[in-house]
Amino acid sequence: MLSxxxxxxxxxxxxxxxxxxxxxxxxxxxxxxxxxxxxxxxTSFTRTVSGVDLIVGAPSGQxxxxxxxxxxxxxxxxxxxxxxxxxxxxxxxxSWLIPLSLGDTHRGFRVVxxxxxxxxxxxxxxxxxxxxxxxxxxxxxxSTVIGADIAKSLGYKVGDKIIISxxxxxxxxxxxxDHPFTISGIVKKTGTPVDKAVYVTLQGLxxxxxxxxHSPTSMLGRxxxxxxxxxxxxxxxxxxxxxxxxxxxxxxxxxxxxEHTKEHAVYNSEAFTPESVSVVMLGLKHRVTALxxxxxxxxxxxxxxxxxxxxxxxxxxxxxxxxxxxxxLGLSGLIxxxxxxxxxxxxxxxxxxxxxxxxxxxxxxxxPFTLLLLIxxxxxxxxxxxxxxxxxxxxxxxxxxxxxxxxxxxxFLSSPLFxxxxxxxxxxxxxxxxLVSLFPAVAAYRRGLHAGLNANS
Amino acid sequence: xxxINKKNSTHSQRNAVSEEHNAVNKERNTAIExxxxxxxxxxxxxxxxxxxxxxxxxxxHVFLSGPSGSGKSTLLNLxxxxxxxxQGDIAxxxxxxxxxxxxxxxxxxxxxxxxxxxxxNLIPYLSVAQNINAAVYFxxxxxxxxxxxxxxxxxxxxxxxxxxxxxxxxxxxxxxxxQRVAIARALINDPQLLIVDEPTSALDTxxxxxxxxxxxxxxxxxxxxxxxxDKAMESYFDRHCSMSELSPSTNHLKTRGDxxxxxxxxx
Numbered sequence: 001m002l003s004x005x006x007x008x009x010x011x012x013x014x015x016x017x018x019x020x021x022x023x024x025x026x027x028x029x030x031x032x033x034x035x036x037x038x039x040x041x042x043t044s045f046t047r048t049v050s051g052v053d054l055i056v057g058a059p060s061g062q063x064x065x066x067x068x069x070x071x072x073x074x075x076x077x078x079x080x081x082x083x084x085x086x087x088x089x090x091x092x093x094x095s096w097l098i099p100l101s102l103g104d105t106h107r108g109f110r111v112v113x114x115x116x117x118x119x120x121x122x123x124x125x126x127x128x129x130x131x132x133x134x135x136x137x138x139x140x141x142x143s144t145v146i147g148a149d150i151a152k153s154l155g156y157k158v159g160d161k162i163i164i165s166x167x168x169x170x171x172x173x174x175x176x177x178d179h180p181f182t183i184s185g186i187v188k189k190t191g192t193p194v195d196k197a198v199y200v201t202l203q204g205l206x207x208x209x210x211x212x213x214h215s216p217t218s219m220l221g222r223x224x225x226x227x228x229x230x231x232x233x234x235x236x237x238x239x240x241x242x243x244x245x246x247x248x249x250x251x252x253x254x255x256x257x258x259e260h261t262k263e264h265a266v267y268n269s270e271a272f273t274p275e276s277v278s279v280v281m282l283g284l285k286h287r288v289t290a291l292x293x294x295x296x297x298x299x300x301x302x303x304x305x306x307x308x309x310x311x312x313x314x315x316x317x318x319x320x321x322x323x324x325x326x327x328x329l330g331l332s333g334l335i336x337x338x339x340x341x342x343x344x345x346x347x348x349x350x351x352x353x354x355x356x357x358x359x360x361x362x363x364x365x366x367x368p369f370t371l372l373l374l375i376x377x378x379x380x381x382x383x384x385x386x387x388x389x390x391x392x393x394x395x396x397x398x399x400x401x402x403x404x405x406x407x408x409x410x411x412f413l414s415s416p417l418f419x420x421x422x423x424x425x426x427x428x429x430x431x432x433x434x435l436v437s438l439f440p441a442v443a444a445y446r447r448g449l450h451a452g453l454n455a456n457s
Numbered sequence: 458x459x460x461i462n463k464k465n466s467t468h469s470q471r472n473a474v475s476e477e478h479n480a481v482n483k484e485r486n487t488a489i490e491x492x493x494x495x496x497x498x499x500x501x502x503x504x505x506x507x508x509x510x511x512x513x514x515x516x517x518h519v520f521l522s523g524p525s526g527s528g529k530s531t532l533l534n535l536x537x538x539x540x541x542x543x544q545g546d547i548a549x550x551x552x553x554x555x556x557x558x559x560x561x562x563x564x565x566x567x568x569x570x571x572x573x574x575x576x577x578n579l580i581p582y583l584s585v586a587q588n589i590n591a592a593v594y595f596x597x598x599x600x601x602x603x604x605x606x607x608x609x610x611x612x613x614x615x616x617x618x619x620x621x622x623x624x625x626x627x628x629x630x631x632x633x634x635x636q637r638v639a640i641a642r643a644l645i646n647d648p649q650l651l652i653v654d655e656p657t658s659a660l661d662t663x664x665x666x667x668x669x670x671x672x673x674x675x676x677x678x679x680x681x682x683x684x685x686x687d688k689a690m691e692s693y694f695d696r697h698c699s700m701s702e703l704s705p706s707t708n709h710l711k712t713r714g715d716x717x718x719x720x721x722x723x724x
Contacts, residue, residue: 001594004587012582238666284532357580362539364642365567365595 002370006377009357013350017382020339020346024386025393027339028429031332032394035421037411038325044412045071049310051123053290054282055299056080059306061319066313069100069279072193074111076102079276084303088280093293095285096121099277103203104164109150109199113205113277116268119145121283124192133156141203141272144181148189149196149406160185164200164208180209181392190204191412198449200414203272237312282307286442334431340436343379347440351447358447372441379437380430387426391418487551488650488680489513489536495547496528496535504543506531507706511698515550515649518673518681520691523700529684532700533652536682537570549650567596571643571679575655578639579627586623595601595614595645605645612641633664635669635714644675651681657690669693 011016039194049070058078060368067073072435079101089097101113105408112118120131135158137145146156154379156162161180181200284290290309297307356372365373398405399415405411477488482529489512496506506528513519523529534540535547538554547554559567579588585611593605600608613620627635636656643651653672657665665687673693681692691697 001591005583005591008587360574360578360580361591361595362563363537363566363572363574364592365563366561370595399547 002377003288005228006374006381007376009354010378010381011168013346016346016350021382021386021389022344023342023387024383025340027332027336028386028390028426029393029397031329031336031425031429032390032422033397034130034332035327035425036394036398036413037327039421040413040417040418041321041411042194042390043414045317046234047125049193050060050125050127051121051283052281052306052310052400053284053287054297055097055279055310056282056293056307057304059304062306062308062313063307065279065308066310068102070192070193071309072197074100074113076278081276081303082273084300084305085277086278088282091293093284093286094282094376098281098283099202099274100124100281101274101276101277102153102278104205104208106150106164106198107154107163109147109171110193110194111200111205112256113200113274114200115202116271118199122192122194122281123192128190130190130194133188135183136184137281139184139197140182141201141207142179142181143184143201143204144387145185145187145199146183147195147197148277150198151186151383153403157188157364160187160337162198162415164198164205165210171424177348179204191414192414193210196406197255201272202274204278206274207422232438251381274308287439300302315370335442337432337436340383340412340429340432343433343442344436344439347379347437348443350441351440354444355447359442362448366448368445371448374440375444376434376437379433379440381407382432383430387429391422392416394417398457484641486515487512488515488517488549490546490548490683492546492708494535494542494547496543504706506535506704508532508703509543511703513682514665514679516678516682517679517696518676518694520686520692520694520697521682521700521703522686522688522697524686527700528704529700530552530654533654533682533684536565536650537572537652563595564597568598569649570645571646571648571651573636573639573643573651573656575658576632576635579635579642581628582626584624584626585630585638588627588638589645592642592645598646600646609641609643612644612675616641616671633660633668636668640672640675644679646677649679651676651679653681653683655685657685657687664719665690 052070054063055069057069058080060077060327065072065077068076070119073322084252085097085099089093096117098114098118100118102110103112104113122130124130126353127198133148133151134143137143144162146162162183163180181204187194187199282293284293294307294309297305339431361371361374364370395417398417402413409413491508491511493510494506495504495510497504518714521529521532531540535542536549536554538557538559546556549565554562554565579585580591583591589609590605593600609618609623613623618633618634618637619643621632622634622638627638639656643653656672657668660668667691681694683690
């Protein structure tokens with residue numbers, strides 16, 4: 001009965017109630033957004049580097065190295081010479097090594113030069129290996145493996161040819177038109193920056209930049225590139241009108257796919273020796289040796305190098321972000337408190353017009369405490385509805401902004417969107433509502449103590 | 458001097474009548490028993506109610522009159538338990554009402570006292586049914602929903618209210634309809650005591666007569682305290698009490714130019 005009275009009372013004051021509801025909803029949404037971004041950034045970043053023990057690059061800052069190598073954010077560091085990579089490869093403590101060459105793009109997506117060892121050893125999330133949704137890993141020097149989001153957003157299929165551009169940014173005037181890469185595989189969705197990256201062979205990337213090397217492997221690459229050039233004209237046309245000739249191209253793709261399979265048997269992407277790479281990811285035989293090896297690498301006199309532990313670099317990132325996080329959370333929290341004070345003010349302002357109903361309720365047996373409860377139920381109802389609306393609003397907003405957040409900030413939202421902290425926030429807001437609503441509730445209680453038969457008194 | 462003597466003699470005569478009536482009431486079941494009741498809003502201010510002794514028998518319909526400020530509403534609030542006496546006792550239906558806790562008093566009021574105001578009887582944003590059901594809810598009796606609904610329909614019939622008003626919002630009804638709904642709400646829990654505070658002041662003579670017959674009819678065996686300025690309504694009731702008689706010391710100054718001469722005339 002009390003909730004019926006509270007609901008009807010709010011319905012009677014619907015304009016003020018709706019405005020109050022709106023302000024609380026917006027403020028809760030803001031707070032939830034800040035919290036979600038905060039927790040999702042951590043989850044997203046942490047799940048991206050689950051299997052990598054050390055990242056080695058040219059000396060810069062450990063954050064720059066981490067962000068450019070793993071998250072494809074920021075500017076890549078200067079290269080590491082091959083001899084240093086070879087030295088690392090031969091280190092007894094190193095189990096596997098993934099070379100990464102950065103700095104190119106394809107239609108705004110980062111291009112990463114690497115070898116098949118990337119697909120064999122890179123782990124994400126809860127130590128999950130990369131899996132192919134279609135096709136296979138590199139089958140020839142001008143092979144490319146693309147992330148799931150690129151395949152989806154650009155409508156690429158295995159066998160399609162793509163051209164990479166020099167430099168970062170979505171628009172580039174320096175295209176490597178003479179070295180089209182053929183998509184050999186599409187990685188299954190990971191919810192990490194892998195989904196937004198184009199992986200090409202180190203050999204192909206170097207050829208695109210400097211022209212082919214005269215090595216047995218590069219010869220294989222040259223052949224494929226020549227073959228690719230023969231089809232270039234028709235495939236350029238395809239890039240302009242990607243979906244127009246799907247059936248026509250299906251046969252070609254099948255044909256090329258057969259070729260890829262044949263070539264995969266002979267192509268060893270690791271056999272190529274690049275002049276330099278941007279970064280190397282290392283997996284160690286024993287994780288405990290990571291600090292020791294990091295020290296060795298950092299002290300190396302042959303070539304100045306920098307090795308970072310991804311976990312420690314992330315910890316540094318969280319430390320830097322911690323203050324901003326606290327500031328944003330604090331501000332959002334204050335906005336919620338302001339909205340709740342607005343709620344209390346609204347209820348308090350209506351108290352005078354409620355004297356009659358308080359008198360009526362008292363005479364039919366409602367105690368002053370019941371009146372206090374009634375006002376609190378009204379406040380709680382408004383906050384609960386606002387919280388529910390906020391959850392819906394934030395879920396909708398995040399789902400709409402998902403592509404933008406991942407492409408612009410490298411933030412991959414993973415479910416569940418609302419975690420323990422969201423629950424804590426909502427419980428805290430309900431607690432604050434209880435406290436703030438005590439002001440009008442106590443006013444009703446006091447009124448109830450003295451409300452007599454004469455409703456006008 | 459003569460006037461003072463005359464007034465004293467009138468008071469002593471009236472006290473004698475009151476004592477005689479109280480003695481009769483003791484033989485019958487007493488609905489209201491007030492003794493040495495004093496009430497003041499602050500400790501410093503003089504009492505605005507000072508009743509030595511007053512009794513109302515069960516089933517008795519009493520007409521209570523007095524000018525504005527004579528303490529009628531305060532007395533009703535004390536009887537309802539929304540105010541607590543500064544001194545003295547009130548026993549309602551053999552319950553020592555003034556010694557009950559606030560919570561017990563609220564519960565007692567919900568179950569045993571029905572109240573009808575002059576106006577603003579209903580919560581305006583609730584429907585008629587919700588207004589009446591609120592009274593059932595606060596009484597928290599064990600009456601089933603079916604029985605309560607049946608009782609409600611019976612009351613509406615008796616009060617000549619069509620059943621569709623049940624779903625209408627209270628403020629969509631006319632004043633007359635609102636008052637009848639207020640009576641239905643006051644009687645829904647079968648209260649033994651009915652307190653009616655100037656319900657006819659907004660009605661014309663015809664409407665007033667019709668309202669009174671309806672009220673007398675539905676009130677049945679309940680004890681009723683009816684408050685009004687309008688002395689013409691005295692005829693509907695078993696007994697008339699004026700505030701100047703009940704609380705002579707507090708009404709002495711207030712009624713000197715108003716109530717006292719009329720009381721003398723009556724004496």
